[in-house]
Amino acid sequence: MQHTYTLRVLCCLIGFGALLTACSKEPVGPQGPDPAALINTAELRALFTGSTTAAPNGRKITGIVISDRTTGNINGQNIYLQQGTGKAGICVRFTASHAFNLGDSIDVEVSGQEISEYRGLLQVNNVPLSYASLVASGKSITPRSTTIADINTNYEAWESTLVQITGITSITGGSNGTWSGSVTINSGANSLIIFTSYFAGFAGVVYPSNPQRITGYLTPFNTTKQLALRAASDAN
Numbered sequence: 001m002q003h004t005y006t007l008r009v010l011c012c013l014i015g016f017g018a019l020l021t022a023c024s025k026e027p028v029g030p031q032g033p034d035p036a037a038l039i040n041t042a043e044l045r046a047l048f049t050g051s052t053t054a055a056p057n058g059r060k061i062t063g064i065v066i067s068d069r070t071t072g073n074i075n076g077q078n079i080y081l082q083q084g085t086g087k088a089g090i091c092v093r094f095t096a097s098h099a100f101n102l103g104d105s106i107d108v109e110v111s112g113q114e115i116s117e118y119r120g121l122l123q124v125n126n127v128p129l130s131y132a133s134l135v136a137s138g139k140s141i142t143p144r145s146t147t148i149a150d151i152n153t154n155y156e157a158w159e160s161t162l163v164q165i166t167g168i169t170s171i172t173g174g175s176n177g178t179w180s181g182s183v184t185i186n187s188g189a190n191s192l193i194i195f196t197s198y199f200a201g202f203a204g205v206v207y208p209s210n211p212q213r214i215t216g217y218l219t220p221f222n223t224t225k226q227l228a229l230r231a232a233s234d235a236n
Contacts, residue, residue, distance in 0.1 A: 036060040036109050041081070042088040048115045048122055055110040055124065063089065064139045066162045066217050068102040068230035073200035078123075080217050081106070082161050085142040089160035091123040091219070098129060102230060105135040120220040122159065143215050148190040155218060155225050163227070164215045165192070177206050179232065185214060193226045202232035211235045 039059040047053055063081030066089065067074050074080075076097035082089035092108055100106055109131040113124050143164040151163060167187045174183040179196040180203035194216065196203050215234045216227040229235065 036111060038062060039110070040088070041083040041090050044110065044115070044124070045088055045090060045122060048117070052114060052116040055113050055115055057111045059111055060107050060109045061090070061124075062105070062107045062135070064141050065100050065102055065104045065106065066141055066230075067228070069098070070101070071201045071231050073197050073202070073228060073230065080160050080219070081108070082141050082217075086144065087161075088157075089162075089217070091121055091160050092127055092132075093118075093123050093125050094127050094129050094132070096129050098132065100132070100134065101137065103139050104137050105139045106132055107135055108132045120222050120224075148185065148187045148192045151192060151218065151227075152190060152225060155220070159218050159220065162215065162217050164213055165227075166213050168211055168214065171207060171209065171211060174207060175203075178204050179207050179229070180204060183207060185211075193224055194229060195221065195226045196229060202229070205232040207232075208235055 036058050037060070039061060041061050041063060044055060044061060047055065061081065061083070063083045065079055066082050067078070067080040069076055077094045079092050079094070079098060079100055080089060081092060108127060110124055110127070113127050116123060116125050141162045143162040144158065145164050145166065147167050148165060151158065151165070165185065168185050169188060170186045172184050173181070175181050179194070179200070180198055181196065183194045183196070184191050185194060194214070213236065214227070216229045219226055219228050
């Protein structure tokens with residue numbers, strides 16, 4: 001009888017220990033820990049107050065790609081994401097060249113990632129490619145319809161977002177009338193630089209003499225306010 005009682009107690013203790021061990025483990029699968037929570041791009045940008053900092057842990061951003069890697073007017077490791085029409089945008093620099101296309105909707109985990117400025121451009125820097133995932137393709141951002149004067153006034157807030165400029169009175173510069181290098185667009189007393197890389201596929205395209213509208217994303221170079229095109233068709 002004593003032997004039977006001892007065996008029962010031992011079995012109970014083993015079972016209780018197993019239960020405690022199971023409870024100490026986090027469940028896996030759909031009932032596991034919550035994924036990274038969304039942080040608005042505007043909130044992420046606001047974390048930078050003049051010196052390099054880091055994004056909080058457990059956070060991700062979401063956005064639509066407004067840059068076009070295929071035309072060569074951007075470093076292959078960089079991508080410009082705008083959270084939505086009329087919302088904030090930011091440049092993300094990956095640790096390697098990415099394969100995301102214009103119009104892709106993607107999520108990027110930014111947990112603990114560096115937020116810094118490079119030549120005046122706010123960026124999330126050195127993000128592993130594995131931190132980014134494709135959500136959908138074929139999306140679009142409606143560009144903010146604006147003027148050069150309004151861009152110059154709101155440049156920092158609108159940085160890394162898509163704009164469409166109207167009211168252009170003249171266009172000059174570039175290399176022999178092409179987009180290559182710095183082209184200046186004017187509207188009265190106001191002006192803005194459009195910079196196109198010499199490596200861009202459309203760098204040698206002659207720009208229109210009297211464009212009615214120009215679309216692109218705002219990306220500074222040091223203190224110079226600049227616009228970048230995705231393709232020559234952005235000016236018409």
